[in-house]
Amino acid sequence: MIEMSKEKKAMTKDRLIGMQVIDSDGNDAGTVQDIAFTVGKLGMTLIVETKKGENREVQWEEIQAAGDFVILKPSAAQTTGPQVMQPQQAQQPVCPTCKGPLSYIQQYQRWYCYKCQKYV
Ligand SMILES: [Zn+2]
Secondary structure (H helix, E strand, C coil): CCCCCCCCCCCCHHHHCCCEEECCCCCEEEEEEEEECCCCCCCCEEEEECCCCCEEEEEHHHEEEECCCEEECCHHHHCCCCCCCCCCCCCCCECCCCCCECEEECCCCEEEECCCCEEC
16 A cells, blocks of 8 residues: 655655656556646646656646655546636547647637647
């Protein structure tokens, strides 16, 4: 079993990078690759590489504990944050031009790239 420490240790970037990420079910969710800070927002975002080699962002609020591992909160608690509304699809398509994430515009039922400012 993983021992969860409640004490607040200073977590340095060097300690976090390379740390294993465990989801609330105890599954291996990947490894911390990098840390991103957002100006004006508390905490930070972990860039996690999954076993499939995909990168995902884990918000600081999604983290339950960090010690020898990063332990994520149950996914039900991950619905917070002013994220762009996404349709009920498993994976989000990316822009063929800039490879950026596309946003689904419900009104026109089309995918839109905010970077290129065009529909795909
Ligand atoms: Zn684009």
